[in-house]
Amino acid sequence: MLKINDLHASVDDKEILRGINLTVNAGEVHAIMGPNGSGKSTLASVIAGKEEFEVTKGSVELDGEDLEDDAPEERAHKGIFLSFQYPVEIPGVSVTNFMKTAINESRKARGLEDMPANEMLKLIREKSELLEIDRKFLSRSLNEGFSGGEKKRNEIFQMAMLEPKLAILDETDSGLDIDALRIVANGVNKLKSKDNAVIVITHYQRLLEHIVPDFVHVLHNGKIVKSGGKELAHELEEKGYDWLKQEQAV
Amino acid sequence: MDLKEKLISSFMAFENNVDVDHPVHDIRSSAIKNFEEKGFPTKKNEAWKYTSLNSLQKVDFSIFPKEENTIEYKDVKKYFIHEIDTYKIVFIDGIYSSYLSETTHDGVDICLMSSALTKPMYKAVIDVYFNKIAAKDESLTSLNTAFSREGAYIYIPKxxxxxxxxxxxxxATGNEATLMLQPRNLIIVEENAELQVIERHQSLTSNEVLTNSVTEIFAAKNAIIDFYKVQNNVSTASMIDNTYIDQKDKSVVKLHTFSFGGKLTRNNLNFYQNGEYIDSTMKGVTILGEKQHVDHHTLVHHIQPNCESHQDYKGIYGEQSTGVFNGKIIVDKIAQKTNAFQKNNNVLISDKATINSKPQLEIFADDVKCSHGCTIGQLDEDALFYLQSRGIPEKEARALLMYAFANNVLESVRIPELKARINKLIAKKLGVNLGFDI
Structure with missing residues (x-):
């Protein structure tokens, strides 16, 4: 589904990604771990098409199609979803209205009519139950005054609504208490299918106890330095990242 | 003949049509003298540094419309808040239109300035209030005072x-090639009384129009007034609005200005807090494009202790538009425990747009809370990326962000149908269909 080939990316002439290779197939869950500043969030942003980053070499392909010329919204229309570490507050636009706009823009891009209002309401109800979100929450302004946990839950709610092919969860576990973590992980697990894939970006192993990865990759200095199964996450939890850095140095 | 000379000579013609023996005429006569002495303000005047009236003075404005013109309600319905029932005071080319209006004398007076200035039954009120709060030394207000004859008169008893x-x-129908209008409004809201007003000036053609308006508002003890100014005129219409508000104890006046169009718009808003525990609120949303120019000049004079003032102006400037915000707050020495807040936030969406923002605080009391903040920036790129990553195209995403930026100003609009209308105007002005009714 997703194929990243020798990806190099810079911001302000500073190279952050230095040759990433990664293949994610449908039905898989991949975890990307690594110390602060290793390029995890940059990788997520580059896949989602953030213009601030310049791809200097290599490519990102979705279903065999190079995404290079696609704007972020076009990538979204093709099925890429990024759950933000710091979701943005949009005063005056309710969660419901925001979702209506997002869904109908995606439908428009696919040549479909707007989703009928009753269908939309049904979908909103169904997905909000999945994330244990109450109705009052949906009429609040998007992310405005939301707690950290509410923001993250709302991100996964949006993911549930948009049903992406590839979901990238960027530090979704940060700022979550254990209950919120369980709800968020539960939501992600229920949305998982043989037709979609998830990339979980995290600093800690905590979330991976709930969303169990098929593959774990360690990012360091803009490169994947080690890949393995879920046991690699445990190893990292025990040993930290220093041993990897040393291994690299050698 | 330049505009000033033309106006002065027109005053003599004007005198032929009004009762020169009425006491109000003495006020007019001294006002025209003040205007003659001062003339139009120039850029040398600090308050007019960023707004030039030079090109307007070159237009040969018609001062008195030659004939009455009529318009069909269906052609102008969209300019009314027609979703709800309202009283209406409507003028066509400066002349009262009885068939488009709905006035009342049922317990309150919602009618015409021309009646108030001429009929004996209003004399007592006119003597007390007319030209009492409007500046006597300001040339454009004087110009309006000199020609004051018609406008809205509202009196809400206790x-x-x-x-x-x-x-x-x-x-303005365009019946005249060019037209200058000088409406004069007087609004009095007595103790514990309430009033909501929506004011709009609309030119229906591309003929040049200049409006120099003066509104005097008196809010007695505990009075509540909501005043909404909707400025979405064509790009050949200019407006100088001079509004003076006198507030007494515990009165609450909220004035919203929505500036979405017009060639040149100057808003002079002046609040005088002549009492304690007063709340004065001024809010504005300005969204401009083309070569439009809006200048918001606000003044809050805290004369007595324990009062509040709140100002929140949001501006979005595109293309070659220019904006000015000058917010003056004066806190007199005895006006202790004053809370005065002022915010002016602007987004420039074009390299050629400009905004000049200037707070002017003159504080003579020592136990006060005053804050002011002004920002000028671009849209947040991270926010833009967030919206795009949800599948919302860049253009719509920008519009949504601008909408969100201006939104909080609308929260205090207390007429839902007006709020809906303003939301639609904002969406239209931003050039998008946001996909939902906001």
Missing amino acids: NKMPKKPVEILHF
Whole structure:
């Protein structure tokens, strides 16, 4: 589904990604771990098409199609979803209205009519139950005054609504208490299918106890330095990242 | 003949049509003298540094419309808040239109300045209030005072509240190649009384129009007034609005200005807090494009202790538009425990747009809370990326962000149908269909 080939990316002439290779197939869950500043969030942003980053070499392909010329919204229309570490507050636009706009823009891009209002309401109800979100929450302004946990839950709610092919969860576990973590992980697990894939970006192993990865990759200095199964996450939890850095140095 | 000379000579013609023996005429006569002495303000005047009236003075404005013109309601319906029932005071080319209006004398007076200035039954009120709060030394206000004859007159007695909001509408039909209008409004809201007003000036053609308006508002003890100015005129219409508000103890006046169009718009808003525990609120949303120019000049004079003032102006400037915000707050020495807040936030969406923002605080009391903040920036790129990553195209995403930026100003709009209308105007002005009714 997703194929990243020798990806190099810079911001302000500073190279952050230095040759990433990664293949994610449908039905898989991949975890990307690594110390602060290793390029995890940059990788997520580059896949989602953030213009601030310049791809200097290599490519990102979705279903065999190079995404290079696609704007972020076009990538979204093709099925890429990024759950933000710091979701943005949009005063005056309710969660419901925001979702209506997002869904109908995606439908428009696919040549479909707007989703009928009753269908939309049904979908909103169904997905909000999945994330244990109450109705009052949906009429609040998007992310405005939301707690950290509410923001993250709302991100996964949006993911549930948009049903992406590839979901990238960027530090979704940060700022979550254990209950919120369980709800968020539960939501992600229920949305998982043989037709979609998830990339979980995290600093800690905590979330991976709930969303169990098929593959774990360690990012360091803009490169994947080690890949393995879920046991690699445990190893990292025990040993930290220093041993990897040393291994690299050698 | 330049415009100043033309106006001065027109005053003599004007005198032939009004009662020169009426006491108001003495006020007019001294006002024209003040205007003659001072003339139009120039850029040398600090308050007019960023707004030039030079090109307007070169237009050969018609001062008195030659004939009455009529318009069909269906052609102008969209300019009314027609979803709700309102009182209406409507003028066509400066002349009262009885068939488009709905006035009342049922417990309250919602009618015409021309009646108030001529009929004996209003004399007592006119003697007390007319030209009492309007500046005597300011040339454009004086110019209006000199020609004051027509406009809206609203008197709400003690403990009364009109059944519905009042709309004041001025239409320019283009019947004259050029037209200068000088409406004069007087609004008095007595103790414990309430009033909601929506004011709009609309030119219906591309003929040049200049409006120099003066509104005097008196809010007695505990009075509540909501005043909404909708400025979405064509790009050949200019407006100088001079509004003076006198507030007494515990009165609450909220004035919203929505500036979405017009060639040149100057808003002079002056609040005088002549009492304690007063709340004065000024809010504005300005969204401009083309070569439009809007200048918001606000003044809050805290004369007595324990009062509040709140100002929140949001501006979005595109293309070659220019904006000015000058917010003056004066806190007198005895006005202790004053809370005065001022915010002016602007987004420039074009390299050629400009905004000049200037707070002017003159504080003579020592136990006060005053804050002011002004920002000028671009849209947040991270926010833009967030919206795009949800599948919302860049253009719509930008519009949504601008909408969100301006949104909080609308929260205090208390007429839902007006709020809906303003939301639609904002969406239209931003050039998008946001996909939902905001």
